[in-house]
Amino acid sequence: MNNSTQVSIPERFKPQEIEIKWQNKWAQDQTYTPDLKRASKPYYNLMMFPYPSAEGLHIGNMYAFTGVDIHGRFMRMQGFDVFEPIGLDGFGIHSENYAIKVGRTPSEHAKISQVNFYRQLHQIGNGFDWSKSLETYDPDYYRWTQWIFVEMFKHGLAYRAKAEVNWCPSCKTVLADEQVIDSKCERCSSAVLKKDLEQWFFRITAYAQRLLQNTYKPQFNWPEKVKIGQRNWIGKKEGININYQIENSSETVNVWTSRPDTNFGATFIVIAVDHPLCQKIVTKEFSMKAKSYIRIAINKPKDIRLAEGRLKTGVFTGAYAINQLNGYKMPIWISDFVLMDVGTGAVVGVPGHDKRDFEFAHAMGIPIKRVVVGTDGDTSEITRIDQVQEEAGTMMNSGFLDGMYIHEAMIKVMDYLENKGWGKRVTVYHLRDWLISRQRYWGAPIPMIYCEMCASEGKSWFTSEEGRYVGQNPKSQISNPNDQKIGNWKLEIGNSMRSMVGWYPVPEAELPVLLPDVKDWKPTGTGEGPLASVERFYETTCPECFGRAVRETDVCDTFLDSSWYYLRYPSVRSFEDGKEKLDIETRNLEVLKNQEIKNSKIHDQKNPSSYFKKSEILPWEDDVTKKWMPIDSYIGGAEHTVLHLLYTRFTWMALKDWGFLKVGQPKKAEFDPDEPFKRFFAHGLIIKDGAKMSKSKGNVVVPDELIALYGADTLRTYLMFLGRFDQGGDFRDWGIAGMHKWLYRVWRLVTESGSSHQESSVAAKKTMAKTIKGVTQDIERLHYNTAIAKLMEFTNWWMDHKEGIDSTIIKSFLLMLAPFAPHMTEELWQQIRMLEVEREKLGNDSKNLDILRNQEIKKLRNQDQKSPNSNFKSIHKEPWPTYDPKLIIEDMVTIIVQINGKLRDSLSINHEDGQIQSIVEKLTLNSAKVRKWLGNYKIKKTIFVPGKLINFVI
């Protein structure tokens, strides 16, 4: 450039050095550790915690966490006390299988992967509060998971019932759905069978109505598609249960239908292969055929049945049910397309108005009756599937319903059936109860004890002193103002009492039930979990009669672990200052020691009132919970938008109903305290080469190498630039270098102009004002990709106008870049601040500034990280930049000139004139271009949008 030897050489951009330095500084400064008790503007920024897989954190996790972190950093700069915790959802089948594969126990493996995950989570540069991290396999955590199970039980929401599992006869073990491939075992390829097992369920259906209703409240700030997902899953349907008398029998068949309006067209009944009536009503003539059909159908795996498509099979029972409406004799069939666990396990067939019923009737030669006329007016007989009339219409061939529109007929016929005592209106839900039991090892043991002795006497916890006490005073535990919403509490208890004979929850003082270390376990061959072969685990004494008893050996579904973790974060036990969190082993020992002490006291606690006393000891601190709940923002993957969120909402509601949860109350109606999340946002997925990343496809990208090469700042910014945060993006390796180039350019622009101190030009101020406005709006909407684009636009402008940019503008720019590239911006920010301090001391003696600057940078770099710097204030705690709205108003506007809606010219005009149609019209019509296009045509119409557009219609 010039001959001067004094030109300062910009400091090289060394992300690896800078990043570690600032991560340490932030930790020392506790930049991201809010005072949970004293925070004045709490903002709980929650992200879905990761499932620690074998490979470690992958780029998809990093994408999600970075997006959430940017939101958190933005809110912090808006003046909020942001709490952003992280943890590990570490129980579950994948960890268990992987551990088996590498020959470790799951807990050994968990320790290794925990170290790896936390290392990776540190290096991505998120503003995590590391003093509050948790792991679901930590006894200190699952103690409370078990406590929630116990409370579910005590409140009648946990019960046992039979449910089908996948069973591999060769491995003698239960398989998860995902371990079944083409109805064969993933490990040994033998055919998978179905097996009925007694399992634990949570009665989430008792909350179905409330879970549904809340989604319609205006405060329910979730994306529409996620709301729809929740509603469809709950799947509320109004219908009627009809009891049909079986001819020549004392039995009746009970059928639920949502279309009783078409009941005059019912010509048959179908019951499930495992319906109890199968044993009772089949006539001798048909019994052989029926038995063989049932035997084959009952073991037919689900996917084989699916592969057979809509092909309808079935057997006639020989029995008939009478349709009371018209006396029609409906043959009763048995078929595998009817499922026992849906509705009443029986269907009434109306083949004229249901395609599936038509297929069945058609295949079996059952008569088809038309009872509805659609808009096409077709009243002919229905002989082809495309004639099946499922849409709305008018009734015919339906006695007293004839001529009515179906909706009117629906009400009339339901009233009629109810009046006659033949049916009863019933609302059903697609939602089924939550299956908690897993016949596995790596999970929280279900904290229940079964006592054979008590069972033989018909006793259970519900007949114990404590159980009776709670049972008599349900209201003392439930603070639910709208009780009918959760169903009849006493009834639930009643239901549980009957099926729970012999069962006792592990006394709270004995929790946690520790998962024993097992070096080698084998399937028991009975369908029980691996713990069933660990004698020292399952052998115990009955809390009631002190006789020999056994523990439940199933473990909890991991969805239970993740249904309450956000409640634990703010109350995670802090260990002594300066001490690292205890590792699992040490903590296990600690808990064991406590348990010994507890065990010795356990049986002193026979006084029922102690139950209530103990309920004061909770997994959370009331004051902290009240301050931070409900969650301000929850962001997570779209794949969890149904199950995880539904279970979480249910757990929250239950804990709240029982009075365990003290929630912050809204001042107006800005949020709903009945819901755990004020706002939920679903981010998109990162794909690679057009497909979701998965190990089997071999397209998993690991962030470590990329961070080593480019630094976390580059990777973060690149990931956020790929596409809109709610839509995900396609990861390509070659794009990241471009992002690195840009950040380096920013580095150079800032360091090069660091020593200049001229005034900003008006143009620069305007450009920055526009940038602040745009970037702020984009970040608020989580449109990070366009926010980055706007910052890039600014740097492009900067390149051409270096002389007009002062440190105020540079600082605004760095503040906006800070959430994306937190390390680099911190470094540059601190350099500028030091320089400013020095400049104040020296006055504007520019001669020495370059030298000074280099000295300061050296100082900064070599700063002893251990010595606290009282002057330090992180860029991440600085307020977000603001702008003067007056600067946004452009002097000149561009008016688009259209003729018949096509762009023909544009006109630059000053802002005021651009608002006035007559001026714009006059100027436009003067333009030669426009005159050429108008020719001799007459202008029929002129459309004018002030400041934007004028359109002549000719």
Added chain:
RNA sequence: GCCAAAGUGGUGGAAUUGGUAGACACGCAGGUCUCAAAAACCUGUGGCUUCAAAAACCGUGAGGGUUCGAUUCCCUCCUUUGGCACCA
């Protein structure tokens, strides 16, 4: 089959409520600097017609509609992705 989301240059993607389609980037091409290379910087880059410029025309999965004007709203269809699945 049902539910949800999406389809825009060679590529990833932009385009508040309908108002300049392709912002920003990647890639590519040409250039400056250099002995050379890298880095950096500059210029160009939807298609088509054209030596070029200017200009016109075509263009947001396909077809139709509403409108002065449609990537945006409506209808039909096709394709892709995710979820559920014989749900009575």
